[in-house]
Amino acid sequence: MAKITYRHPRGTVTVVDVPAPNTVMRGAKLNDIDGIEAQCGGSAQCGTCHVYVDEDCGVVLPEMHEVEDDVLYGTASPRRANSRLSCQLPVSDALDGLVVDLPQAQS
Amino acid sequence: MGRPTVVVVGAGQAGAEAAVALRAQGYGGRVVLVGEESETPYQRPPLSKELLAAGGERVDCALYPASHYPDRDIELLSGERAEGIDREGRTLLLASGRELPYDALVLATGARPRALTVPGAGLAGVHTLRTLSDARDLRSRLYGARDLVVVGGGFIGLEVASAARTLGLDVAVVEVRDRLMGRSVSEPVSRHLAELHRRNGVRVLLAREVTAVHGEERRVREVELDGGERIAADVVVAGIGAVPNTEIAARAGLAVDDGILVDARLRTSDPAVLAIGDCARFPSRHGLGRHAPVRLESVQNAADQARAAATTVCDPEGGADYDAVPWFWTHQYGVRLQIAGLTAGHDRTVTVGDPAGGRFSVFCFRGERLLGVESVGRPADHAITRRLLAGSRHSLTPESVAAPGFDLKQQQLQSQPA
Numbered sequence: 001m002a003k004i005t006y007r008h009p010r011g012t013v014t015v016v017d018v019p020a021p022n023t024v025m026r027g028a029k030l031n032d033i034d035g036i037e038a039q040c041g042g043s044a045q046c047g048t049c050h051v052y053v054d055e056d057c058g059v060v061l062p063e064m065h066e067v068e069d070d071v072l073y074g075t076a077s078p079r080r081a082n083s084r085l086s087c088q089l090p091v092s093d094a095l096d097g098l099v100v101d102l103p104q105a106q107s
Numbered sequence: 108m109g110r111p112t113v114v115v116v117g118a119g120q121a122g123a124e125a126a127v128a129l130r131a132q133g134y135g136g137r138v139v140l141v142g143e144e145s146e147t148p149y150q151r152p153p154l155s156k157e158l159l160a161a162g163g164e165r166v167d168c169a170l171y172p173a174s175h176y177p178d179r180d181i182e183l184l185s186g187e188r189a190e191g192i193d194r195e196g197r198t199l200l201l202a203s204g205r206e207l208p209y210d211a212l213v214l215a216t217g218a219r220p221r222a223l224t225v226p227g228a229g230l231a232g233v234h235t236l237r238t239l240s241d242a243r244d245l246r247s248r249l250y251g252a253r254d255l256v257v258v259g260g261g262f263i264g265l266e267v268a269s270a271a272r273t274l275g276l277d278v279a280v281v282e283v284r285d286r287l288m289g290r291s292v293s294e295p296v297s298r299h300l301a302e303l304h305r306r307n308g309v310r311v312l313l314a315r316e317v318t319a320v321h322g323e324e325r326r327v328r329e330v331e332l333d334g335g336e337r338i339a340a341d342v343v344v345a346g347i348g349a350v351p352n353t354e355i356a357a358r359a360g361l362a363v364d365d366g367i368l369v370d371a372r373l374r375t376s377d378p379a380v381l382a383i384g385d386c387a388r389f390p391s392r393h394g395l396g397r398h399a400p401v402r403l404e405s406v407q408n409a410a411d412q413a414r415a416a417a418t419t420v421c422d423p424e425g426g427a428d429y430d431a432v433p434w435f436w437t438h439q440y441g442v443r444l445q446i447a448g449l450t451a452g453h454d455r456t457v458t459v460g461d462p463a464g465g466r467f468s469v470f471c472f473r474g475e476r477l478l479g480v481e482s483v484g485r486p487a488d489h490a491i492t493r494r495l496l497a498g499s500r501h502s503l504t505p506e507s508v509a510a511p512g513f514d515l516k517q518q519q520l521q522s523q524p525a
Contacts, residue, residue: 030172032131032179039410041150045436045445046407047490067443067486073519074490107411107431107497 002095005057006033009104018091024100025049025086035102042087044068048106049086050075054099061089061098077103111136113420114199114209116189116355118142120150120406121384122215123170124413130179132414132421139182139207141189141199146239147173148183152406154242155263156438159270163246168239189216192359194377211379211420214356214367215413218349218385218404223258227320232327233343236263248342249274256280256330256340258317260287262437264346265300268309269439279310279338281317281330291435293456293469296444296481303465307440310338349404351386364388366402371428372419373412381419383412393433393496394449394478401449407434432496434489445489448479448496457508460485468492470508477503487516 004027006014012034018027028036028049037048044067053061061084068088072079086100113129115122118140126140142148149168157166176183188202192212199207220235222228234245245267249255255271257264260282268278280287286297287304301311312332319331320343329337353363362368362376366388373381373389388402389412411431418426435446442465453471460467466484470477470492480492492515495501507513 030175032127034131037410039407040436041152041406043152043436043438044486045443046434070485070487070516071490073487073516074492074494076494 002091002093003097004091004095005099006035007054007099007101008033008035009102020091022091023087024051024089024091024095024098027091028086033102035106036086037106038087039107040087044071044085044088047071047075047085050077050103050106051084051086051100052080052103053082053084054101055082057097057099059095059098061095064088075103076105076107109137109208111210112139112208113137113211113213114139114141114207115213115215116141116199117215117217117352117384117386118144118148118183118185119215119217119384119409120148120170121217121409121413122213123148124410125213125215125383125416126176126181127171127179128414128417129420130181132417134417134421136210137182138180139184140176141184141187141201141207143186143188144238144240145186147171147185149239150406151237154239155236155266156270158242159246159249159267160273163270189355192355192380194359194380197379209379211381213416213420214375214380214382214386215384215409216352216355216382216386218351220345221348221350223317223320223343223345223347225317225319227322227327228345230320230322230327231325232322232341233320233345235345236267237349245342245344249276252276252341254279254339255342255344256317256338257344257346258330259346259348260284260311260313261290261346261348262288262435264344265304265439266437267344267346268304269307272307272309272440276342277310277339278308279312279340280304281312281315281332283314283316285314287311287313290451292444292446292481293450293453293471295456295458295462295467295469296483299462299465299467299483300439300444303440303442349385351388351402353386356380356382356386364400366400368400371430372423372426373416373429374419381416383416384409387412389429391433391449392430395452395473403433405433405435407431432493434493442484443486445482445486446479447482447489447493448477450479450481453478455505457505459488459508459513470503470505472505475504477501487519491515491519
């Protein structure tokens with residue numbers, strides 16, 4: 001279980017408890033959080049679950065796989081140093097307190 | 108007067124996502140989702156991949172947990188078959204006798220597998236694959252089987268072949284055309300796939316036709332090919348295309364032509380009735396004919412049209428025409444093939460990358476116009492070209508792509524701040 005904060009570009013902030021086994025993407029989908037599409041269902045294909053991770057939240061994330069890195073080249077909103085695909089972030093206790101910003105657009 | 112109501116027919120990915128999208132977009136009326144199958148709506152891509160491979164019994168395909176629908180005041184009617192549409196009375200008629208009045212009706216009836224029609228095709232052990240129940244049946248048949256013959260070298264057939272190899276079966280793929288996935292990809296990608304399958308121990312038979320299926324005690328034993336050759340088979344999977352489920356629309360007098368015909372807002376010839384996903388034929392600026400009607404069987408199309416249909420219902424006058432870039436993917440033996448755009452009808456290809464090393468992209472052009480890009484093990488090319496195809500302007504021509512040093516990823520790296 002992890003408490004995850006999703007911040008919408010229009011200012012809405014949603015804090016939810018996401019149980020394992022899920023991903024940060026799935027946590028958003030299950031809670032109707034607007035701004036995560038995840039068309040491919042979480043197989044790192046489509047780049048429509050793009051998030052910006054708040055680096056001040058103190059959560060250490062798993063390292064980025066080459067495929068995730070490649071997919072991030074095609075995101076609809078600009079890629080930044082803190083860009084991740086939320087489908088590649090499995091929820092565990094270690095993610096408790098994670099804060100992510102949702103991009104302006106996913107597709 | 109009852110509450111305004113949207114009824115969605117078909118609880119596949121398109122239908123379920125449409126119901127969810129209506130709520131997400133703020134629709135306050137009744138939302139009823141009618142599905143023929145008893146399962147909670149699920150995703151189809153894993154059915155021909157993870158679900159069949161070793162460990163597949165543990166794969167959960169549900170699109171959302173069952174509670175997702177009641178939590179959003181979506182009435183999910185499972186195991187209910189839609190029988191007819193009374194357009195004048197704006198009522199959907201169910202086989203159970205139930206009647207559902209609607210203000211808007213969304214048809215997401217999907218497609219069904221084309222059946223093998225050769226003699227013996229009705230024997231036990233001859234399968235098609237579309238539903239979760241099909242996949243479970245096939246999986247239990249594959250476990251303990253020795254020889255699989257796949258009829259049809261398209262997406263489904265090749266994914267099943269790949270999954271069956273992980274289970275240790277001997278696999279033959281019989282394709283009537285002279286190359287694999289001939290309807291979907293360019294020649295260089297077809298060639299690569301044939302090599303990939305052969306390297307993984309699959310017998311790939313091209314330009315060959317199955318003429319009969321033979322069995323003993325009503326169970327399949329052999330498949331006969333043109334010329335009389337027989338190959339051993341205790342399971343046969345036919346992946347020879349799909350037929351859109353348009354009957355209910357045709358009976359209601361809606362315009363149908365290999366798909367339910369819709370406009371750019373996904374409305375059928377009756378504006379109170381929309382059609383989305385595998386069953387719909389819609390105008391597309393992508394691919395060969397600009398705004399020629401196309402019908403696509405893909406997750407992308409189902410998900411994007413679901414959201415677009417919800418917008419048409421919620422905001423009939425506003426909203427934009429449906430214009431999403433089509434894209435497709437398949438995984439075989441851990442290799443990912445991704446297709447951006449509609450590449451059929453190309454007359455020039457430019458290959459970039461390292462085909463021998465299994466990482467390359469084929470840029471498909473018609474004249475100077477980029478129709479789409481097929482990427483094997485090059486997800487960055489796929490991601491970037493999908494974005495380029497979504498815009499109205501980009502600078503990719505056969506010449507620029509063929510120029511020495513062309514590399515989309517490098518270009519992107521240089522144009523974006525680190």
